[in-house]
Amino acid sequence: MTEQLQTTRRVLIVDDERAIREMVCLALSSEGFRCLEASDAHKAGSLLREQRPDMILLDWMMPGISGVDFARSLRRKEETRDIPIIMLTAKVEEEDMIRGLESGADDYLTKPFSTRELVARINSLLRRTGGHAENTVLQAGSLHLDMSAHRVSCQGSVIDLGPTEYKLLRFFMENPERVYSREQVLNNVWGDHVYVEERTVDVHIRRLRKALEPFEHDQLVQTVRGAGYRFSAFR
Amino acid sequence: MTEQLQTTRRVLIVDDERAIREMVCLALSSEGFRCLEASDAHKAGSLLREQRPDMILLDWMMPGISGVDFARSLRRKEETRDIPIIMLTAKVEEEDMIRGLESGADDYLTKPFSTRELVARINSLLRRTGGHAENTVLQAGSLHLDMSAHRVSCQGSVIDLGPTEYKLLRFFMENPERVYSREQVLNNVWGDHVYVEERTVDVHIRRLRKALEPFEHDQLVQTVRGAGYRFSAFR
DNA sequence: GAATATCATGACAATATTGTTACAGTTGCA
DNA sequence: TGCAACTGTAACAATATTGTCATGATATTC
Structure with missing residues (x-):
């Protein structure tokens, strides 16, 4: 079953060649990825902070800072350490693949590559890591929802x-x-296409409340x- | 987690392939390790005496003396006995891993490996051993998994x-x-490329649970x- | 306060997911 | 070769989850 709440994956492509970026973006957007482009490390940096991509495609040879150095700098920072990186290189020798990996890349791809190959690598990497799970714990009062553990706890x-x-x-x-509204909840939680009665939401709200009841005295899930x-910490 | 004050770790990499050595060195130095290189066992021996590394990465197949033999000889000498060893092997068979471990290695890594994986293993090993030690043991409650002995025990x-x-x-x-997810388990435990039914995971989970059952009362392997x-010490 | 709209709740059958077992094909080893 | 251990699959059993409905409760309006 498809996980409904998951946002579309954001992939950052860092390459100075516009043609490469366009090709990649085209391929990825048709696969349902959201694409972020950067022509150099500096732009990549700001996109990185603003958009928090799930994965980075990084050119090995760039004017200015090299892909390798950039990757290494990403690995040093706590907030970017866990983002999977695929290195793009024009060279074919074994030697280069290894250097690409050395910097902390998780995989590499030799140009020219087919879009199918690219997509396959990306998907494979996402399958292994489950994506870049940032901000894994949601909290409201003493209620905790840990996404990576897929667990809810209170006190x-x-x-x-x-x-x-x-x-x-x-x-x-x-x-x-x-x-x-019930319709919005259905669209967000069940998914856009599925059709179920709106009243179904009531029932699940009820079930959720019942599960939380022993722990939360203030009604967190409120009827409007x-x-x-509405979910709110305030009455 | 407790952050500990520590001196720069020295890691000795013994491999006849220069490319591998470079990859490892670059990866490790960007992680704050000090790197020592040796292309053969002889050079390794002298570096070992002079620099006293905290950890050794050892190629399984080397011209001349094999990694296994070298590891075994290290285990025989008092002053090198306690240095953690990670074996690097191109082979994938179970058998080889076990032989590597029997020779006294604490862990192994199959080529090609990503540097993230390498760094993760090194850190994991250092965390467990505190730098130098013989106990390469994962622990959860009274359950112990000893990697160097390739043995699981409880109470x-x-x-x-x-x-x-x-x-x-x-x-x-x-x-x-x-x-x-089952898919992630397959990709991580079976490997990325192999295709087996997802339900196979269930069966092996079952077998694992059955083996642990007589010892652990809290369900450690939990169904979500x-x-x-999920593996968890909490209910 | 009655009429009405809206929401809460419990029960239930249908469905989906997971647990468990058996079995056949492999592989390594004596 | 025969044995024993191990694997992956399929089939069936056991559970958990889901959506819907009927009915009771509560708020809103006039």
Whole structure:
């Protein structure tokens, strides 16, 4: 089953050749990835901070700072350490592949490469790592939702939730202090295409509340009559 | 985690391929390690005496003396006995890994490996051993997995595991408190390329649980419905 | 306060997911 | 060669989850 709450993957491509960037972007966007382009390390840096990509495609040879140096600098910083890197190199020798990897790249690709190959590598890498899981813990009061452990707990006790309740809570904790109509909840948690009765949301809200009930005294999941539901730490 | 004050670690890399040595050196120096290179066992021997490295990366196949023999000879001498060794091997068979470990290696890595993997293993080993030591043991409650002995035990009793169950447990103990989908487990434990049914994971999980069952009362290997499996000390 | 709209709750059958076992094909080894 | 251990699959059993409905509760409006 497809995980509904997952955002589209963002891939940052850093290459000084515009043609390469365009080719990659075209290939990736048709595969459902979101593409970020940078022609040099400096632009890459700011995109990196603003957009937090899930993966980086990095040219080995760039004017100015080399891909290798850039990769190495990424590995030094805590917040970028875990982002998978695929190195792009025009050279073919074994030697170069190894140097590419040495800098901390997870994989490499030799130009010219086919888009199929590129996509295959990206997917393979994402399959192994499960993507770049940043900000893994959501918190509201004493309620914790750990995405990487896929676990919800409160005051030390684990709260057992079914898959839908988990996704529901995650959605709300990611978007607190905001009302969502049943339709919006369905679109966000169930997915756009699936059709289920709107009332179904009520039932799952109920199940979620029931699971949280023993721990939270303030009603975190609130009913907004005529509008929908809201997750809020305030009454 | 406790951050410890530590001097620069010295890592000796013994490999006849210059490219490999360079890759490793670059990767490690960017991680703050000091790197010592040797292309053969003889040079390794003198570096070993002069520099007293904290860890050795050893090629399995070298012209002249083999990595296995070299490792064994290190284990015989008092002053080198306690230096952790990671064996580098191009082979993939289980058998080879075991032979590598029997010679006294604490861990092994199959070429080609990514530098992230290498750095992760080194850090993991150093964390466990505190720099120099013989206990390369993963621990969860009373459950012990000794990598250097390739043995799992609990409360003094040895737990007999098949190769796959061992790798599975090791993977989980190295990555606890985190859910892995069946696909991710396959990619990490079986390997990226092999294709086996996802449900195969279930069966091996079952076998692993069965083997652990007599010893652990808390379910260490937990099912996360709709998401995968998780190894955790908490309920 | 009655009429009405909206939401809460519990029950239930259908479905999906996971657990468990058996078995056949391999492989290494005596 | 025969044995024993190990693997991957399929089939079936056991559970957990899901969506819907019927009915009761609560707020809103006039």
